[in-house]
Amino acid sequence: MKRKIVGYHQDEKQDWVADLNCFHGQHVRHEPPFFNRPWSATAEGRASKLGEVLDCKRCDVLEFPKGLKEYKRTPEFTQDTIPKGLLKNHTTKVGTWGKIHVLQGVLLYEPEGQAAIRICADETANIPPEMPHCVAADGKGLFCVSFFSDR
Numbered sequence: 001m002k003r004k005i006v007g008y009h010q011d012e013k014q015d016w017v018a019d020l021n022c023f024h025g026q027h028v029r030h031e032p033p034f035f036n037r038p039w040s041a042t043a044e045g046r047a048s049k050l051g052e053v054l055d056c057k058r059c060d061v062l063e064f065p066k067g068l069k070e071y072k073r074t075p076e077f078t079q080d081t082i083p084k085g086l087l088k089n090h091t092t093k094v095g096t097w098g099k100i101h102v103l104q105g106v107l108l109y110e111p112e113g114q115a116a117i118r119i120c121a122d123e124t125a126n127i128p129p130e131m132p133h134c135v136a137a138d139g140k141g142l143f144c145v146s147f148f149s150d151r
C-alpha cells in the first residue's frame with residue numbers, strides 16, 4: 001500500500017529509515033549498486049522526499065505498528081446489530097489503525113484485494129489506515145472494534 005514519507009530516523013547501525021504515515025518504517029539506504037538512493041545520504045535530499053510515497057509491504061500483510069495507543073472502542077455488535085456501513089467497503093481515516101476483536105463466534109473480514117479472513121472467538125485482526133475493507137457475520141457472533149493512533 002502506498003504511504004507518505006513524514007519523517008526519518010536512524011536505526012542502530014546509523015542507516016536511514018523513512019517514517020511513513022502508517023507508522024511503519026522503511027529503510028532508504030544508499031548502497032550502490034543494490035540500492036541507489038543518493039538522496040538519502042544528505043539532509044537536503046531527505047527533505048526533498050518528504051510527502052512522496054513508498055510502497056509499504058507491512059501494511060499489505062496487516063502488521064500492527066509498535067507504539068500506538070487505543071483511543072476509542074465501539075460497542076459490542078452481534079450478527080443482528082452490525083452497523084450497515086461495516087458490511088460494505090469502508091476505511092478508517094489517515095493515521096488510524098483498527099483492531100477487530102471477536103468475542104464470540106466467527107466474523108469474516110475482507111480487506112480489499114485480499115482473501116477473506118475468518119476471525120474466531122478470542123482472536124483479533126488488524127485494519128490498516130485507509131485500506132478499504134468490509135466484514136460479514138458467519139452465524140452467531142459478538143465483536144467490537146478498537147481504534148489506535150500515536151497520540
Ligand SMILES: [Zn+2]
Pocket residue numbers: 003020022023024056057058059060
Ligand atoms: Zn505501513
